[in-house]
Amino acid sequence: MNITLQIWRQDGPDRPGGFKVYEVDGISAEMSFLEMLDALNERLANQGDEPVAFDHDCREGICGACGVMIDGQAHGPQLGTATCQLHMRKFENGATITVEPWRAAGFPLIKDLVVDRSAFDRIIEAGGYITVDTGSAPDANLTPVPKPVADTAFDAAACIGCGACVAACPNGAANLFTAAKISHLNLLPQGQAERWTRTENMVEVMEEYFGSCTNHGECEKACPKSISIDFIAMMNSDYLRAKLKNRRLVAQ
Numbered sequence: 001m002n003i004t005l006q007i008w009r010q011d012g013p014d015r016p017g018g019f020k021v022y023e024v025d026g027i028s029a030e031m032s033f034l035e036m037l038d039a040l041n042e043r044l045a046n047q048g049d050e051p052v053a054f055d056h057d058c059r060e061g062i063c064g065a066c067g068v069m070i071d072g073q074a075h076g077p078q079l080g081t082a083t084c085q086l087h088m089r090k091f092e093n094g095a096t097i098t099v100e101p102w103r104a105a106g107f108p109l110i111k112d113l114v115v116d117r118s119a120f121d122r123i124i125e126a127g128g129y130i131t132v133d134t135g136s137a138p139d140a141n142l143t144p145v146p147k148p149v150a151d152t153a154f155d156a157a158a159c160i161g162c163g164a165c166v167a168a169c170p171n172g173a174a175n176l177f178t179a180a181k182i183s184h185l186n187l188l189p190q191g192q193a194e195r196w197t198r199t200e201n202m203v204e205v206m207e208e209y210f211g212s213c214t215n216h217g218e219c220e221k222a223c224p225k226s227i228s229i230d231f232i233a234m235m236n237s238d239y240l241r242a243k244l245k246n247r248r249l250v251a252q
Contacts, residue, residue: 061084120174
């Protein structure tokens with residue numbers, strides 16, 4: 001395959017940036033998108049040019065480290081797929097592909113295609129901890145969990161924290177990420193002790209960094225794990241209940 005890449009290059013957050021065009025030939029259709037960028041970077045390095053900076057780690061669609069806008073779509077044209085699992089066979093030979101970083105106020109740019117997603121870490125930190133009994137592991141059937149509840153909690157826990165939901169949202173909102181992280185704990189018996197403080201704290205830290213959800217639904221479409229926006233409704237309901245319950249606790 002021969003392709004043309006238009007890649008955003010920017011040396012740092014305070015430096016001017018712009019698109020640079022690269023002609024890449026001899027690309028296998030079986031390469032992943034990141035392997036194609038590896039091939040480009042190898043050629044740039046051999047020419048004495050600066051390689052393109054991009055995030056990656058496991059390359060198995062699990063860690064959430066990867067993620068770029070490809071032709072205006074978070075993670076590219078294949079739904080339910082992280083950038084590292086997107087293969088070049090999804091593109092036509094001779095195609096021109098535009099590659100950009102996540103663009104959101106909550107994800108300040110570091111360099112080229114790399115953005116700072118540490119705001120997600122702050123949301124997770126605000127969730128605190130889960131109270132569990134210490135000692136030996138309990139029997140598996142000691143705390144019964146209905147299968148529909150377990151399945152729904154698992155669906156929420158599938159979130160890999162890549163940030164595609166934020167990048168795809170016209171408002172730069174992180175509601176799908178936060179809702180998934182809240183819901184997979186709030187649904188289970190083990191998560192009930194801190195349920196209300198967890199919900200209030202995580203939502204309010206989220207609001208410090210990201211925009212508001214107005215139900216566009218782009219987040220669900222862009223999510224590589226196809227997490228449902230139903231979790232946002234669950235989070236909103238829990239947040240309202242949390243404000244009432246936590247206020248009563250303070251009043252006491």
